[in-house]
Amino acid sequence: xxxxxxxxxxxxxxxxxxxxxIGNIRTALFCWVLAQQTEGQFIVRIEDTDRSRxxxxxxxxxxxxxxxLGLGLDEGPGKGGNYGPYVQSERQQTYxxxxxxxxxxxxxYFDDTTPEQLHALRERxxxxxxxxxxxxxxxxxxxxxIEESRKAGLPITVRLKVPDHGxxxxxxxxxxxxxxxxxxxxxxxxxxxxxxxxxxLAHILDDQAMGITHVIRGDEWISSTPRHLLIHQALGIxxxxxxxxxxxxxxxxxxxSKRHGATSALEYRDLGFLPDxxxxxxxxxxWSPGDDTEVMAREEIVKRFSIxxxxxxxxxxxxxxxxxxxxxxxxxxxxxxxITQLLPFMERSEAEGGLPDSVARPIDRxxxxxxxxxxxxxxxxxxEGTETLDFFFADNVNPAAEDLPGRKMDAEMTERALVAALxxxxxxxxxxxxxxxxxxxxxxxxxEMKPGQLFSPIRVATTGKSFAPPLFDTMAAIGQExxxxxxxxxxxxxxxxxxxxxx
RNA sequence: GGCCUCGUCGUCCAGCGGUUAGGACACAGCCCUUUCAAGGCUGAGACCGGAGUUCGAUUCUCCGCGGGGCUACCA
Numbered sequence: 001x002x003x004x005x006x007x008x009x010x011x012x013x014x015x016x017x018x019x020x021x022i023g024n025i026r027t028a029l030f031c032w033v034l035a036q037q038t039e040g041q042f043i044v045r046i047e048d049t050d051r052s053r054x055x056x057x058x059x060x061x062x063x064x065x066x067x068x069l070g071l072g073l074d075e076g077p078g079k080g081g082n083y084g085p086y087v088q089s090e091r092q093q094t095y096x097x098x099x100x101x102x103x104x105x106x107x108x109y110f111d112d113t114t115p116e117q118l119h120a121l122r123e124r125x126x127x128x129x130x131x132x133x134x135x136x137x138x139x140x141x142x143x144x145x146i147e148e149s150r151k152a153g154l155p156i157t158v159r160l161k162v163p164d165h166g167x168x169x170x171x172x173x174x175x176x177x178x179x180x181x182x183x184x185x186x187x188x189x190x191x192x193x194x195x196x197x198x199x200x201l202a203h204i205l206d207d208q209a210m211g212i213t214h215v216i217r218g219d220e221w222i223s224s225t226p227r228h229l230l231i232h233q234a235l236g237i238x239x240x241x242x243x244x245x246x247x248x249x250x251x252x253x254x255x256x257s258k259r260h261g262a263t264s265a266l267e268y269r270d271l272g273f274l275p276d277x278x279x280x281x282x283x284x285x286x287w288s289p290g291d292d293t294e295v296m297a298r299e300e301i302v303k304r305f306s307i308x309x310x311x312x313x314x315x316x317x318x319x320x321x322x323x324x325x326x327x328x329x330x331x332x333x334x335x336x337x338x339i340t341q342l343l344p345f346m347e348r349s350e351a352e353g354g355l356p357d358s359v360a361r362p363i364d365r366x367x368x369x370x371x372x373x374x375x376x377x378x379x380x381x382x383x384e385g386t387e388t389l390d391f392f393f394a395d396n397v398n399p400a401a402e403d404l405p406g407r408k409m410d411a412e413m414t415e416r417a418l419v420a421a422l423x424x425x426x427x428x429x430x431x432x433x434x435x436x437x438x439x440x441x442x443x444x445x446x447x448e449m450k451p452g453q454l455f456s457p458i459r460v461a462t463t464g465k466s467f468a469p470p471l472f473d474t475m476a477a478i479g480q481e482x483x484x485x486x487x488x489x490x491x492x493x494x495x496x497x498x499x500x501x502x503x
Numbered sequence: 504g505g506c507c508u509c510g511u512c513g514u515c516c517a518g519c520g521g522u523u524a525g526g527a528c529a530c531a532g533c534c535c536u537u538u539c540a541a542g543g544c545u546g547a548g549a550c551c552g553g554a555g556u557u558c559g560a561u562u563c564u565c566c567g568c569g570g571g572g573c574u575a576c577c578a
Binding site for chain 1: 504505506507508509510513514515516517525526527528529536537538539540541542570571572573574575576577578
């Protein structure tokens with residue numbers, strides 16, 4: 001199928017039973033993109049018909065995820081629209097009415113089989129190596145019998161009559177034609193005993209009422225689509241276009257779930273990923289523009305997206321490439337944007353991954369702006385700002401003695417390098433990168449060391465780490481006074497370590 | 504077990520009857536370089552198997568194998 005040219009009405013219809021994971025969010029992404037492309041509507045509907053599994057935090061997380069990813073909705077809870085309410089529990093009566101209409105038209109019936117009886121039935125079938133299937137016994141219950149059961153307080157459900165022969169088929173926009181034999185299906189529940197509808201009934205009624213043109217949902221729904229087709233038939237309405245997108249699997253190839261580590265969009269936010277990068281990356285999981293383009297702005301994805309280029313096969317989620325892409329997005333950001341994004345992460349408490357608590361908050365934005373060019377291209381995650389920049393903000397650093405020597409340097413040589421470095425550091429002026437470099441190169445020659453050998457201990461002494469931005473820019477940004485202190489301090493660390501090991 | 508579905512480098516994606524099977528991430532080496540990155544170059548790395556169809560199959564069909572999904576008064 002080629003892309004729709006007229007505006008689509010698509011919905012993201014999560015059930016608030018857990019934090020939505022990225023596989024789930026990706027279908028929202030596809031919906032949103034298609035709505036943008038066709039200038040249609042992206043609708044969010046909360047499917048909270050399972051009262052026992054309802055989770056208010058999950059519902060919050062759903063909207064937070066959408067907002068973080070920039071997937072603005074056109075209609076939905078909190079947003080409004082002409083087809084509300086957009087929460088299924090608030091639409092209960094329409095489902096009840098429809099179920100009763102289906103009974104009246106002979107397409108459905110009340111069933112008073114108890115869960116225990118159902119369980120026993122399945123056990124028997126399993127024992128006889130039959131597929132577990134409801135046997136349709138409720139079809140033969142008289143209204144009187146049902147009424148009796150009702151009075152006795154037995155749970156009453158409504159089931160759809162499924163013909164025992166024939167087949168249904170539909171054309172899925174990504175899979176093509178799919179056919180199911182009706183004899184494989186049993187009479188399934190459409191209205192539960194608490195008078196809440198099952199997903200099957202509810203979503204169809206809502207999609208119909210809300211004018212949904214394309215049902216974009218995960219692959220796991222393919223096997224229940226024949227049920228949905230049957231309900232449409234019984235109701236005398238036309239089914240929408242079906243677009244089943246392949247699942248996203250975890251590293252173990254199983255359907256993504258909590259045990260796969262970070263799987264929700266919000267976790268990626270907290271890990272320091274950028275929404276644009278995640279958006280871009282997720283779109284590429286199960287879809288490609290057809291050429292080798294990978295880094296694409298939102299607008300380009302919107303322009304190029306097409307249903308017929310959605311993949312057939314499930315994708316395994318691997319965040320390595322996402323990290324790379326996040327780095328690309330960070331490098332493409334302006335310094336000011338980066339600072340704005342970085343600040344909240346760096347200002348968290350030390351325990352939460354922020355700068356040492358001794359550093360005053362709010363963080364000095366001007367100073368950050370001064371040093372950010374030194375680390376900009378080195379960052380892959382927003383959370384890395386802290387460890388990459390801490391030594392600029394801290395009062396002092398405390399390198400371990402064994403980290404101070406550079407390659408092929410012993411303690412004595414390291415000390416010699418640092419002592420010489422300290423002397424120069426005290427007097428050198430101006431304290432600017434180019435001048436520092438010239439002076440220190442000259443010093444290296446004078447004390448007969450390779451530049452790298454001299455620089456390495458200085459780097460560790462001034463930053464506390466062996467990996468850091470270019471040394472002389474770094475020193476200049478740290479400032480002469482603190483550099484002197486730090487080198488001096490490092491010499492002390494080296495000497496006391498030597499004294500200890502000499503004992 | 505039954506039904507549905509998928510099967511190209513470790514991973515994500517190209518390929519839609521004829522290609523030295525392409526790109527990206529990751530990996531290795533080299534270059535650049537005061538470290539780490541970034542960047543450049545190079546390398547290694549895949550058509551699940553078997554039958555058919557065809558002059559010719561990674562591509563089409565069937566079977567097998569493997570993966571996944573569903574098989575609830577959950578969605």
